[in-house]
Amino acid sequence: MKTYFYLFLLSLLFLSPPLFAHPGGHYQKGDGTVFNAWQLKNGKIIIGNFSFYKDHKIFVEQEGGIIKPILINDLSLQDQKLAQFKINRFLSINAPIIQTTSSSQTSHYQWIPLLALLTLLLLVYTLHKSIFTKYLVQSSLGLSFIALTFITCILFACSKSSSSSPIITDPIISTPVTVLPKTNYTFIDSAFAAFKPTLSTRWDDTYFYIASNGIPNHNMMIGITNWQQQVPISQPYIDNNSWSIPLQPTYATTPLSTKANFMKGAVAVAVNGIPIFNALNNRGEDSYLIGELDNWGGHCGKGDDYHYHAAPLHLATINGLKPIAFALDGFAVYGSKEPDGSTMTSLDTCHGHIGVNKVYHYHGTSDYPYVVGAMKGKVSIDPSTPAPENQILPQAFTKPVRPATNPLKGASITDFAAVGTNGYLLTYKIGSKNGYVKYSWDAAGKYTFILTDTSGLAVTSSYQR
Numbered sequence: 001m002k003t004y005f006y007l008f009l010l011s012l013l014f015l016s017p018p019l020f021a022h023p024g025g026h027y028q029k030g031d032g033t034v035f036n037a038w039q040l041k042n043g044k045i046i047i048g049n050f051s052f053y054k055d056h057k058i059f060v061e062q063e064g065g066i067i068k069p070i071l072i073n074d075l076s077l078q079d080q081k082l083a084q085f086k087i088n089r090f091l092s093i094n095a096p097i098i099q100t101t102s103s104s105q106t107s108h109y110q111w112i113p114l115l116a117l118l119t120l121l122l123l124v125y126t127l128h129k130s131i132f133t134k135y136l137v138q139s140s141l142g143l144s145f146i147a148l149t150f151i152t153c154i155l156f157a158c159s160k161s162s163s164s165s166p167i168i169t170d171p172i173i174s175t176p177v178t179v180l181p182k183t184n185y186t187f188i189d190s191a192f193a194a195f196k197p198t199l200s201t202r203w204d205d206t207y208f209y210i211a212s213n214g215i216p217n218h219n220m221m222i223g224i225t226n227w228q229q230q231v232p233i234s235q236p237y238i239d240n241n242s243w244s245i246p247l248q249p250t251y252a253t254t255p256l257s258t259k260a261n262f263m264k265g266a267v268a269v270a271v272n273g274i275p276i277f278n279a280l281n282n283r284g285e286d287s288y289l290i291g292e293l294d295n296w297g298g299h300c301g302k303g304d305d306y307h308y309h310a311a312p313l314h315l316a317t318i319n320g321l322k323p324i325a326f327a328l329d330g331f332a333v334y335g336s337k338e339p340d341g342s343t344m345t346s347l348d349t350c351h352g353h354i355g356v357n358k359v360y361h362y363h364g365t366s367d368y369p370y371v372v373g374a375m376k377g378k379v380s381i382d383p384s385t386p387a388p389e390n391q392i393l394p395q396a397f398t399k400p401v402r403p404a405t406n407p408l409k410g411a412s413i414t415d416f417a418a419v420g421t422n423g424y425l426l427t428y429k430i431g432s433k434n435g436y437v438k439y440s441w442d443a444a445g446k447y448t449f450i451l452t453d454t455s456g457l458a459v460t461s462s463y464q465r
Contacts, residue, residue, distance in 0.1 A: 036259045039076045050086040191323045199273035209242040212273025221416040225291035229405035230300035237396045243269045249330030255374035265391030268327040276308045303398035311364025329377025333362040350374040401463045
């Protein structure tokens with residue numbers, strides 16, 4: 001009888017459900033996922049990627065699949081705006097894409113309990129034929145046990161083979177493996193055509209190159225209320241320092257979010273030859289919301305280099321339905337309309353979608369993230385620049401002529417005008433008083449700056465490039 005009891009225990013062991021936990025969540029440690037950093041009003045940072053929205057809360061998925069709720073009102077004002085963008089995107093999709101898959105591995109393992117039972121019975125018969133005959137074959141209880149166990153195994157296996165496990169797939173992050181057509185250089189060149197000869201273009205088998213002096217075809221600086229005291233000077237974006245757009249874009253397995261990456265350098269190049277940076281400055285602040293940008297969505301960095309942080313939507317008045325920019329992953333950026341003139345359709349978290357030509361493109365908008373929410377295409381990262389202040393390579397670099405300056409509290413830029421063919425006069429106001437920055441350069445690369453503060457004190461400095 002003791003042998004029969006052991007046999008019963010062994011059978012239960014083989015028939016018990018697996019005791020091994022399946023690792024939960026989409027994001028596992030070491031899988032290379034880049035997480036957003038959500039800042040609360042109290043200064044606390046919560047790391048995780050937006051998953052869904054419910055009851056005035058966003059739910060973010062953290063490493064290991066942990067879901068954490070965050071009250072929207074607890075977020076910083078900047079991240080409330082980002083959360084609203086994510087929510088709008090979430091609500092625009094009627095339902096997540098659900099793939100039902102039947103695992104081939106499961107189909108192989110589902111018959112293990114039945115095979116284990118048969119093996120066990122065979123082993124008992126071989127080693128203890130008398131016990132097998134007495135307690136299992138000649139016993140009604142034993143035969144009932146075998147029959148019941150057999151039926152349970154078969155039902156278990158059949159239920160596994162007929163069912164499938166639903167997998168909820170993020171339609172943005174999980175990108176299908178697709179071989180994209182190589183971009184025709186004439187298509188890219190046509191987008192830059194209206195801004196020649198201020199800029200020039202060329203190409204080879206790998207890249208489309210844009211050379212410019214970094215000065216746009218429109219006025220600059222007016223409208224800035226949070227000024228770093230930088231001013232625009234020409235930049236040598238030429239020859240080997242030209243902007244480079246890959247002609248063969250490739251979808252990234254996991255698009256890198258601009259929320260946690262690329263706070264150094266450009267993410268795109270506008271069709272007038274001006275680089276477009278992340279919507280966030282290198283302190284992680286929305287440059288537009290804090291007043292750093294002018295009426296055209298740009299300002300100057302520490303190298304006195306003019307660039308955009310917001311979408312240069314005004315370029316569509318010149319370019320029509322052509323792209324207004326190209327991201328450094330090779331995908332085009334359009335304005336507020338689709339390339340065929342129709343109304344812009346819903347955007348994914350990368351801030352774009354696949355067009356009628358089956359190729360992805362971004363859109364510029366007046367709301368965060370303005371141009372690129374995540375790099376849909378694969379990009380090479382400068383190994384010397386860790387996230388979030390990492391940068392894409394290749395890209396053009398600035399050449400400063402003077403040391404970086406400090407913010408001027410309370411200053412608003414009210415006017416910016418050319419002085420001759422090689423200089424500018426910037427006017428700013430603090431309270432009711434005006435200050436001025438007058439600067440010029442000569443053919444030898446000598447720059448002269450005359451800084452006049454609101455008390456009328458003037459300081460002249462010269463620098464050689």
